[in-house]
Amino acid sequence: MQNLTFSPEPGTPLYRQLYSMLLGEIRAAGLAPGEKLPSRRALAAHLGLSLNTVDAAYQMLAAEGYIQARARSGFYVCSGGLAGLVPQPEREPAGAESPPQPRWAYDFSTGGMDVSLFPLRTWERVAREVMRTGAGLLNYGDARGDECLRRAIARYLHEYRGVHADAARIVVGAGSETLLAMAALLLPQGAAGVEDPGYGQTAQVLRNAGVPVRPVAVDAQGLSVSGLRRSGCRSVCVTPSHQFPTGVSMPVSRRAELLQWARDTRGIIVEDDYDSEFRFDGRPLPALQGLDGEGRVIYIGTFSRSLAPSVRVAYMVLPPRLVPQYRSRLAGYASTVSRLEQHTLSRFMEQGHFARYINRARGVYRGRRDALVQALAAGLGTAAVPLCVHTGLHMPVRVENGMTGPQLAAAAAAQEVRVHALGEYRMQGGGGEPVVVLGYGSMGAEDIGPACARLSRAWGGQKS
Amino acid sequence: MQNLTFSPEPGTPLYRQLYSMLLGEIRAAGLAPGEKLPSRRALAAHLGLSLNTVDAAYQMLAAEGYIQARARSGFYVCSGGLAGLVPQPEREPAGAESPPQPRWAYDFSTGGMDVSLFPLRTWERVAREVMRTGAGLLNYGDARGDECLRRAIARYLHEYRGVHADAARIVVGAGSETLLAMAALLLPQGAAGVEDPGYGQTAQVLRNAGVPVRPVAVDAQGLSVSGLRRSGCRSVCVTPSHQFPTGVSMPVSRRAELLQWARDTRGIIVEDDYDSEFRFDGRPLPALQGLDGEGRVIYIGTFSRSLAPSVRVAYMVLPPRLVPQYRSRLAGYASTVSRLEQHTLSRFMEQGHFARYINRARGVYRGRRDALVQALAAGLGTAAVPLCVHTGLHMPVRVENGMTGPQLAAAAAAQEVRVHALGEYRMQGGGGEPVVVLGYGSMGAEDIGPACARLSRAWGGQKS
Numbered sequence: 001m002q003n004l005t006f007s008p009e010p011g012t013p014l015y016r017q018l019y020s021m022l023l024g025e026i027r028a029a030g031l032a033p034g035e036k037l038p039s040r041r042a043l044a045a046h047l048g049l050s051l052n053t054v055d056a057a058y059q060m061l062a063a064e065g066y067i068q069a070r071a072r073s074g075f076y077v078c079s080g081g082l083a084g085l086v087p088q089p090e091r092e093p094a095g096a097e098s099p100p101q102p103r104w105a106y107d108f109s110t111g112g113m114d115v116s117l118f119p120l121r122t123w124e125r126v127a128r129e130v131m132r133t134g135a136g137l138l139n140y141g142d143a144r145g146d147e148c149l150r151r152a153i154a155r156y157l158h159e160y161r162g163v164h165a166d167a168a169r170i171v172v173g174a175g176s177e178t179l180l181a182m183a184a185l186l187l188p189q190g191a192a193g194v195e196d197p198g199y200g201q202t203a204q205v206l207r208n209a210g211v212p213v214r215p216v217a218v219d220a221q222g223l224s225v226s227g228l229r230r231s232g233c234r235s236v237c238v239t240p241s242h243q244f245p246t247g248v249s250m251p252v253s254r255r256a257e258l259l260q261w262a263r264d265t266r267g268i269i270v271e272d273d274y275d276s277e278f279r280f281d282g283r284p285l286p287a288l289q290g291l292d293g294e295g296r297v298i299y300i301g302t303f304s305r306s307l308a309p310s311v312r313v314a315y316m317v318l319p320p321r322l323v324p325q326y327r328s329r330l331a332g333y334a335s336t337v338s339r340l341e342q343h344t345l346s347r348f349m350e351q352g353h354f355a356r357y358i359n360r361a362r363g364v365y366r367g368r369r370d371a372l373v374q375a376l377a378a379g380l381g382t383a384a385v386p387l388c389v390h391t392g393l394h395m396p397v398r399v400e401n402g403m404t405g406p407q408l409a410a411a412a413a414a415q416e417v418r419v420h421a422l423g424e425y426r427m428q429g430g431g432g433e434p435v436v437v438l439g440y441g442s443m444g445a446e447d448i449g450p451a452c453a454r455l456s457r458a459w460g461g462q463k464s
Numbered sequence: 465m466q467n468l469t470f471s472p473e474p475g476t477p478l479y480r481q482l483y484s485m486l487l488g489e490i491r492a493a494g495l496a497p498g499e500k501l502p503s504r505r506a507l508a509a510h511l512g513l514s515l516n517t518v519d520a521a522y523q524m525l526a527a528e529g530y531i532q533a534r535a536r537s538g539f540y541v542c543s544g545g546l547a548g549l550v551p552q553p554e555r556e557p558a559g560a561e562s563p564p565q566p567r568w569a570y571d572f573s574t575g576g577m578d579v580s581l582f583p584l585r586t587w588e589r590v591a592r593e594v595m596r597t598g599a600g601l602l603n604y605g606d607a608r609g610d611e612c613l614r615r616a617i618a619r620y621l622h623e624y625r626g627v628h629a630d631a632a633r634i635v636v637g638a639g640s641e642t643l644l645a646m647a648a649l650l651l652p653q654g655a656a657g658v659e660d661p662g663y664g665q666t667a668q669v670l671r672n673a674g675v676p677v678r679p680v681a682v683d684a685q686g687l688s689v690s691g692l693r694r695s696g697c698r699s700v701c702v703t704p705s706h707q708f709p710t711g712v713s714m715p716v717s718r719r720a721e722l723l724q725w726a727r728d729t730r731g732i733i734v735e736d737d738y739d740s741e742f743r744f745d746g747r748p749l750p751a752l753q754g755l756d757g758e759g760r761v762i763y764i765g766t767f768s769r770s771l772a773p774s775v776r777v778a779y780m781v782l783p784p785r786l787v788p789q790y791r792s793r794l795a796g797y798a799s800t801v802s803r804l805e806q807h808t809l810s811r812f813m814e815q816g817h818f819a820r821y822i823n824r825a826r827g828v829y830r831g832r833r834d835a836l837v838q839a840l841a842a843g844l845g846t847a848a849v850p851l852c853v854h855t856g857l858h859m860p861v862r863v864e865n866g867m868t869g870p871q872l873a874a875a876a877a878a879q880e881v882r883v884h885a886l887g888e889y890r891m892q893g894g895g896g897e898p899v900v901v902l903g904y905g906s907m908g909a910e911d912i913g914p915a916c917a918r919l920s921r922a923w924g925g926q927k928s
Contacts, residue, residue: 115602124595131588138579138772139906174638174776174800181645185672201796208649208793210674308602310803312638329672332665336638336800339774442603 006047014049014424015056015406022057026066026077037067037075056410105416106451110245110394111309112442117361118308122353127344137339143331145172145315146339149346153315156349161276162286163299169318171326174336176272176302177205179316180237183298184209185329186322187268193228193236197425199244202237202272211235215427218243222250225257235268240288241276245425245437247388247396255288262296268322269297275392277306277358280366282390295319303345306358313337313345365393368440371448379456393441396422401460404432411458412436417451470511478513478888479520479870486521490530490541501531501539516870516896523874569880570915574709574858575773576906581825582772586817591808601803607795609636609779610803613810617779620813625740626750627763633782635790638800640736640766641669643780644701647762648673649793650786651732657692657700661889663708666701666736675699679891682707686714689721699732704752705740709889709901711852711860719752726760732786733761739856741770741822744830746854759783767809770822777801777809829857832904835912843920857905860886865924868896875922876900881915 006021025031037058038046044054058075061067067075130137144150150167157163173179184192184206194203196215203213216236217227222243228236238258240250250258262269271288289299302314318326335342348354369389376384376397385398399408405421412419422435443451470485489495502510504518511518522539525531531539594601608614614631621627637643648656648670658667660679667677680700681691686707692700702722704714714722726733735752753763766778782790799806812818833853840848840861849862863872869885876883886899907915 112603115599118599118602120595120599120602124592127591127595128588131584131591135579135582135584135772138582138584138774139576140773174642175798177797178638178642178800204793204796304798308599309604309798310602312798312800312802329668332668333641334639334768334773334776336642336776338776338802338805341802341805 006049015053015409018047018049018053018057019061022061023066026061031077033077035077036073037077039074053406056406056413059410059414062414103416104418106443106447106454107418108394108412108436108438108440108443108451109418109420110437110439110441111305112439113305113309113393114361114364114442114444115308117357117364119353119357123344123348126347126351126353127340130340130343130347133343137343139339141335141339141342143333143335144170145335145337146342146346149342150315152346152349156354157287157299157301157315157317160284161273161301162290163317164290164292165299165317169320169323171316171318171330172335172337172342173314173316174312175304176274176300176314177201178336179300179314180205180270180272181209182326182330183270183300183316184211186298186318186325187211187270188234188266190234191232192270193223193231193233194427195223195238195243196427197245197422198237198427199239199272200425200427203427206237218246218248220248221254222246222248223254223258225254225261228258228261229265233267234265235270237270237272238288239272239274241273241279241285242388242392244274245394245396245420245422247392247394249285249388249391250288252285252291255285255291258288259292259294259296262292263294267296268319271297271299273299273301274305276301278362278365278393279391280362280369280389284391289317292319295321298322307354311341311345313341364445365441368443368445368448369395371445372438372440372452375449375452376455379452380459383459387435394437394439396435396437398435399459400434403434403459405434405436406432408434408436408459412455415454415458417454417458419455470513479517479873482511482513482517482521483525486525487530490525495541497541499541500537501541503538514870516868520870520874520877523878526878567880568882570907570911570918571882572858572876572900572902572904572907572915573882573884574901574903574905575769576903577769577773577857578825578828578906578908579772581821581828583817583821587808587812590811590815590817591804594804594807594811597807601807603803605799605803605806607797607799608634609799609801610806610810612814613806614779616810616813620818621751621763621765621779621781625737625748625765626754627781628754628756629763629781633784633787635780635782635794636799636801636806637778637780638776639768640738640764640778641665642800643764643778644669644734644736645673646790646794646797647734647764647780648675650762650782650789651675651734652698652730654698655696656734657687657695657697658891659687659702659707660891661709661886662701662891663703663736664889664891667891670701682710682712684712685718686710686712687718687722689718689725692722692725693729697731698729699734701734701736702752703736703738705737705743705749706852706856708738709858709860709884709886711856711858713749713852713855714752716749716755719749719755722752723756723758723760726756727758731760732783735761735763737763737765738769740765742826742829742857743855744826744833744853753781756783759785762786771818775805775809777805828909829905832907832909832912833859835909836902836904836916839913839916840919843916844923847923851899858901858903860899860901862897862899863923864898867898867923869898869900870896872898872900872923876919879918879922881918881922883919 040054044051068078069075150170154165154167157165191212191214192206193216194213195218206213214231216231217224223238273287289297299317303311373386383400387396389395405423409419409421419436422437508515508518532542533539614634617634618629618631621629655676655678656670657680658677659682670677678695680695681688687702737751753761763781767775837850847864851860853859869887873883873885883900886901
């Protein structure tokens, strides 16, 4: 056990990282067949993890046949060929490769999308039109992205999101992490607040940019502004349209309070408006940026979460006050998005394909949301309570069967269903609450029923 | 004059920034028609610039008709419509827009390429093949870039650049700045050395990543290792194949000395191998990374400088010792390159198009290099001495006519020819040496003669 070291990475649940690490050991024969694993308690103490985390990792390994429990003795590494079933990447040293992924029958991870909805034929045609315009687009373009695309984005944001978007203050970049890393250089000195629970990668990008990060609690209305005031932060990253992972849409009163904080502290708010395209019920709230009369909001959105993950185009709208700093620190960077792709996307929007796609996709995802809510009710009855279901491609579900969140996730894993416990996204405290986050963006309509049937078995639901 | 403030940005010559700033003032009527400009000496003192810099900016403005000199009095803003000739971007506030660019008859800037050499038809066909494989590529891929592309790059680097490149340790990203910003997070604590003169954006990216930067002198063999030792740096960024902007290829003895420095100090070398594809004479030296037995080199290369600027794909080869840090700090980032583009490029390489293109482009550029050397000799005779001509798409030229570098650039500007003085790339001291840098990557073969005829007029050459 002394050899086992563990460097957790933000953004991936701890128990899954521990699982991967142990699986790596087993496959590299650092843990030999027949060998006894450390007791859960001892390993938790050794690695500074909670017992729940170790428990969940052991249960996953056991469910997949890598280890087995012997009564009143502990867990042992299985002999035999199970480990060999997972294909080994060729010629790549174990240290550098991603940990082997378990195979899931159904995967409720967040962040996925149904890429079959993407109008690839249309995209291909538009891309061909752009390439036929000749070699001019192969040279360097504007550092912020080409004007045609910035204008198309400005029109879209104005019309659909109520954003004050002057094309001159839009910066296009290869994904929202790229833009957040840029935005981080424009924030006031001092710590930045991040939502807790929240998207771990946000904190990681800020830290990598040298910005200290402080967790700020999220309540039933989203980020707690009183918590933010107490934190002493001068900037904050928020997801008001669809808080990740709780799914809360921040009501207008809280938005006003947040903007007041920015005025009072001369602070800057980074608004991540991901998932806002997929509002299923009621009227979409306009972006926080649109309510901001003082120019204290940096607005970030991305096509990776609306069109398809591999469309590596995101956009940031800077307030005028930050433009000089942008110019002095960042305007020398070449744009990170191919101009061929920029012009393809710009034409795709101008020709109305983007709006049509969003409308169609919203309808499809709404149907899946409905199916998921119904299937949970059918299998688990009132023991499963979906919490925020109006927007976006995931929903938190409270399960009232006496299990903790990690236990719920581990029990689902034993049924080969991947779900995340809400507590996995917390930076501090808590973590045991019986809430799981079900992402259904990449789950086919036909899979929702069978997946929920397994969840129902995992969580002890009764078929009535 | 009290209103004139000046915030220089690295990467653009000071006199050109001053020119843009003054032009902006003139166009915004902050400097009104008929108004007298501050004397060159007074403005230089006010802004903390050298007299040469102010001189060059004034001469450019005068050459373009924005200001005019009156004998024994100074410079005055011209009245009349000249400023209106430059088209004004619509609806974009002046503060956020790029400064208006002067129109050049001929442009010897570095960094450009002849994009008409790019096999766009072939690229389009391969891109279509990739898009026809279906929607699978629209999902997230490996954070490092997809394996097919990393393997194609590894093979290319091994075969052509002598790089020890395991595909598992390659990271693909949207341009070398993106990868340098990642690499900056993996460097040992402390300052990083950068070449002086050098590429200003390198220092900017490091500073933005929170890495203090120290200039290290470049001599006739490239970066001075004794200077590096004195600097106390623990890391350094170098361009051994084709030092920017001096064009020096670092000889093997200096490379060995540099690697010895890394061993002695447990330092890390970031090797930027840009332009290495275009070696015209003799055998290419293998990359520094290939000589490194200790794993102390991060190797960075880019397709933006070999294929076309808008191909936003660069690659970084990490030494094994930095992989754990990469994984803990950076592996959570989504790849910045569209997978459609990754797979297009990978097929393009596998099908041999990349090697064929490089061979063809090398021949074309060699021809332009020869034409440039001949045209300079024809116009300026022994007064123009090309300094490093074996590699890459620019060459430094020493001009022995009594002018300083900035004077040479300003005289060329008066002939509507854009050239950079070598001193513009220096971080400290010097700057007056009579050397200009001529980039010919984007200059058509037919333009080289007329452009050099203008240079010859500008620099007082005699037609024999």
